[in-house]
Amino acid sequence: MGLRVKRVGLIVVALLVTVALRAQAVPAASSLKPQGLVNDYAHVLSPDAASQLEQAAEALNQALKVQVAMVTVTTTGQTDIFDYSYALAQHWGVGAKVAANGQDKDTGLLILLAVNDRKYFTQVGYGLEPYITDADVGTWMRDLTPELRAGRYGAVFAGMLQQIETTLAARMPGAAKQLQAMSAQGQLPSRSLRDARGGPSPAGQLGFIVFLIVIWIIGAFAMRGRGGGCFWPLVFFSMMNGGFGGGNRGGWGGGFGGGGGGGFGGFGGGGFGGGGAGGSW
Structure with a gap:
């Protein structure tokens, strides 16, 4: 019974970590500073x-x-x-x-x-x-x-x-x-x-490595109890749905400060009417 409770607790922790990282990765557009x-x-x-x-x-x-x-x-x-x-x-x-x-x-x-x-x-x-x-x-x-x-x-x-x-x-x-x-x-x-x-920038690569280390540590504790084999499929599913990527797909490390350097005086106050186009790849 104790092992089962421990396993459920670790799964909850893993999900909370994933949710927290996802929340960190989606700042409102109005909060981003160019x-x-x-x-x-x-x-x-x-x-x-x-x-x-x-x-x-x-x-x-x-x-x-x-x-x-x-x-x-x-x-x-x-x-x-x-x-x-x-x-x-x-x-x-x-x-x-x-x-x-x-x-x-x-x-x-x-x-x-x-x-x-x-x-x-x-x-x-x-x-x-x-x-x-x-x-x-x-x-x-x-x-x-x-x-x-x-x-x-x-x-x-x-x-x-x-x-x-x-x-x-x-x-x-x-x-x-x-x-x-x-x-x-x-x-x-x-x-x-x-x-x-x-x-990919070094910050993005480092962030993904840190993310993997955290998940590995949590997984190591989970696998100490019997039946912990469900942990890694859960982590994989969370990563895919959370959009955490390594390599050229970016990373969550380094915060949201990546920009064009210091001394930027801001934009000129232009307006938009929604014209344009988008898609996916």
Whole structure:
């Protein structure tokens, strides 16, 4: 009887640990504080990739006053990814009030990857909707599905930035001239993206290792009693449903401070109307 009670108690502890970790991994969109144009809360980008993406996005912002926010989270929990990405874009105010051409307003775009949910959504600001359609961003992300499945999230963001740059140069008044001027100075945004391939960060890998150690310790105590063999299937099921992943799928370690570095002055107060597209991989 005592062993059975002990086993049930350990199972309850394991479930509580899983629930606690899941709760920690799903902060409300309004609680996330941007640290740059790149905010890697899932810790799936290498420092080099994050830095190159930040430089490229900032170059695009300097040239056109178009702000592209690139965000990773482990999961959006029970919140639909459209709602989460929209709340994030609105709360942060991604985009400039007035573009460099002096006529377009609310020129922001937010790309959200929910790594362990294997879902994405791209929110397009009001001012960019005439130039970047829902069909555009949907097609671009579908074309990048192989990169998503391979865990090359840096390459996904790099591919999106290049598509955005090319499309705005062709469609947005004054954009081609501004980008040509930057190209002549060797500052074209896409030139910063050659090596932005982004594997898992050390923080994400360390977090997953710590998680496995904790589970191993709990499991060791559970297996000391007879009949404890049900523990590991339960843990496996909890991990799969909780979305905890290792390797390129990110990790919960390191908190939610992953971003684009210090000194970020914030976004420009752009607005969104829900335009964009999403999907899964």
